[in-house]
Amino acid sequence: MLEVTGLYGGYPGKIVLRDVYLTARAGEITALMGPNGCGKSTLLKTICGILPVKAGRVTLGNTDLTALPRRELSQRAAYLAQSRETPELTVERLVLHGRFPYLGYPRRYRREDLEAARRAMGEMGVLGLAATPLGQLSGGQRQNAYIAMVLAQDTDLVLLDEPTTYLDVSCQLQFLRLARRLADSGKHVLLAIHDLSHALKVADSAALMRDGALVLQGTPEEVFASGVLEDVFNVRVMRVETPGGWYYFAVELEA
Amino acid sequence: MRNSTTRSRRNKVALYFALSALTLLSAVTGLLLGAAELSLGDLFGALRAGMGSRTPEALILWYARMPRVLGSLLSGAALAVSGAVIQGVLSNGLASPSVIGVNAGAGLAVTACAAAGVMGGWRLSLAAFAGAFAAVMAVSLGARRFGASRGTVILMGVAMNSLLGAFSDAITVLAPEVAVQRNGFRIGDFSAVTYPKLIPAAAVILLSLLIISTLTNELEVLSLGEDGARALGLNTGAVRTLLLMLAAALAGAAVSMAGLLSFVGLMVPHALRLLSGGEARRLIPLCALAGAGFVTACDTLSRVILAPYEFPVGIVMAFLGAPFFLFILIRGKGGHGRA
Structure with a gap:
């Protein structure tokens, strides 16, 4: 289980996270929701060591993540950023760099790294594009290549920052199925996500942030029922029953 | 898919072979051609006779041609790799040692050394490295501290370039005896490469290239942002600094031998x-x-075109390189663009 306890963090000269408590269980999708600028990305980046911890604890099982060297931390936690470069690499090379945290001396990827990369590309359906430069892919394909990189990294904890933002609806749904598969394989999946419908539909646990603090964490049902969601976003959240379960959507508050 | 993969792999191997062959060819012609031409027979004879031999062929080969060809091979390789590394680290395709003032930093150090009477050896190499490194770190740290955009980084580099160039010019005004060599130095010139200049620079370049060759995964990972x-x-901080240090060592060593060759570091990568x-x-x-082959070929041409006079190699490089570069740019339009 991932446990974030009393976490303070942010950028040099600026505290963003104030006393954050959060848990994420293995085998579950934990959705992180909150308005723009509430600190979702900062929280993910602080958990995986991109930003420094100013105070508090982050533990995964019995391991104190904040005490690990960067390389070892990257063997436990993978992070997929919201906005990404399009580096001049082929798909295969990008996915292979998912094995970078395991790279030893001599500085060459081993056979098992290549195999892990091939498996990940197969999983994401980009094996046929292995030799294609990223710049020649569609947005959805590039996203899949990046996720294959995260899979190749083979970590217990997977942090995904707004992974559905630039995807069309069918790619979004495909992505959410993948997040479920990742969780089913025993990983901790922590997902920062704007789309309330998707978040409440797919998550096992939903966490709500406002102004750098975590205001509520519970099952989607609980979060919906609490009314805090409506308060935080200043909207009205409604749900309808569909054959596939509850479907949540947000509408404007009546004047 | 399989087919296109093997085809692209075969193309890449072909490119390696073609470039290796061209580089070898330019090195050999560089040893043969010049004010006095040597035949292949002369070349092998002089090579076998060794450095101690006093025959005219051996003297020409060992004391005129060899340091010059080695110098041009090494500085070409050094500047091209330095450019590729700087472009990678700053994730900026417009950067190069000459654009962002790295060469100018080394140039200032070399000019200052000349004014102080140091014309070769380890002190010169060290000074050139220090000048190049100071310039590259100033630009890189400035860019990070002020969160400069990619365009601003280039502008900061250009400003750095003029400032350092102005210092160099000031030295030549104050110490006119330095000005005599200054012209060749400004556009790049291999005629003054001697062993005392070559050996420390060669050691620095070979060592830096070796270390960089173990850091290519790091360079690729840096390109992820x-x-x-x-x-x-x-x-990222440590790796960036290490890579910039190596790029500065390469550019500094090249400048200490050949002066301010400007075009290679931007164009070849x-x-x-x-x-x-x-x-x-x-x-x-x-x-x-490619850097080694291109610079060596240009230097050979510069000795042959107006023989027995020399045409400055920097001019030859621009005449040959620029149109070729434009051709590739236009043909490759929309390919791997990177601003």
């Missing part, structure tokens, strides 16, 4: 990126080969 690279466990893609593990060795 700051967050992406850190998420994969890369200590770009041309190869368009031909073979931007993956550092391929780009770096290809840059070393």
